[in-house]
Amino acid sequence: MIEFYKVTSQELEFWLKAEGEPLFRKKQIFDWVYQRSVTDWDLMTNLSTELRQKLKSNFRLSTMELVRESESDDGETTKFLWRLREGTYVESVLIRSDKRRTVCVSSQVGCPARCAFCASGQKGFVRNLTSFEIVEQIIQINQYLAEQGERVTHVVYMGMGEPLKNYNAVVASIRQISHEEMLNLSQRRITVSTVGIIEGIRRLTKENMQVNLVFSLHAPNQQVRKKIIPYARKYPLDEIIDGIEEYARHTKRNATYEYILIEGINDELKHADELCELLKGKQCAVNLIPYNPVPGVRLKRPKTKAIKHFMYILRKNRLTVTCRYTKGDDIAAACGQLALQEEIECDQKAS
Ligand code: SF4
Secondary structure, three states, X not given: OEEHHHOOHHHXXXXXXXXXXXXXXXXXXXXXXXXXXXXXXHHOOOOOHHHHHHHHHHEEOOOOEEEEEEEOOOOOEEEEEEEOOOOOEEEEEEEEEOOEEEEEOOOEEEOOOOOOOOHHHHHOEEEEOOHHHHHHHHHHHHHHHHOOOOOOOEEEEOOOOOHHHHHHHHHHHHHHHHOOOOOOOOHHHEEEEEOOOHHHHXXXXXXXXXXXXXXXXXXXXXXXXXXXXXXXXXXXXXXXXXXXXXXXXXXXXXXXXXEEEOOOOOOOHHHHHHHHHHHOOOOEEEEEEEOOOOOOOOOOOOOHHHHHHHHHHHHHOOOEEEEOOOOOHHHOXXXXXXXXXXXXXXXXXXX
């Protein structure tokens, strides 16, 4: 059985020809699957019964089961917890902001990066998601949004996992999401976030895509980075920044640096000064994110005064800065939190 969201336009044409079916069927099938988000072959009523039967016995349309859907008190954030076929969990988050409907997708089950501040990091790495499973998160959320006459408008690879450690599946999924016959989202509306996997950044630069790249910097120097990001021991900061700059030049897209502010770790004024020095003269934006506490992690969010002061120094040095509070704190919307909760609950039930 082949996972359908992996099938390219050419491959479907080839299959239809081999089955003696006319090629106009391709458009009908893609329309049901990608535009109408239908995940049951039997519901595709303009296809012949025979073709539906053939599709059913050759292609799988859904592999994830929705376990829990939680909405934040302000209604702006909805978190979806999915159970995969082997019983592990991943999550996606839908963020509503004006007309934007952004989905934050997971790219792995758990994460090999093990960042000190992250729930996914605590889980360790279980497996890579397939491109099919990444695309299915968007299809299922489109199905959910269709009830309100809406669709996903933006996709960010910022959920569970380090996307560039699952390079092939992530790039394949971006191609499916942006393909005009499939989900048809502009690549400029797709953002990949990385903790700094140099070889992945270099490969992505050569793909000739237009996706936005966000670097999870989180520290103004290698020494502080190593304390909270284990991969910093492998990837030198100056080489990562060179790679990010090269990507920005090549794609003509500004780089974004994310910086989670953690009390007593990276939030002091000397850190702000050092960050200004590090990013001086670069075409970039800095996104400050006050830390969102994760159960079992003894790190704290800085006081509001410290956050404002940090931001003030960056602005004074003419950096473009935004400060983003994690949306959906009340539904554990920091990456990996809901899946971690589910596993703890399942472990407790089992013991
Ligand atoms: S912050 Fe991102 S890269 Fe780091 S452990 Fe969490 S999911 Fe992985």
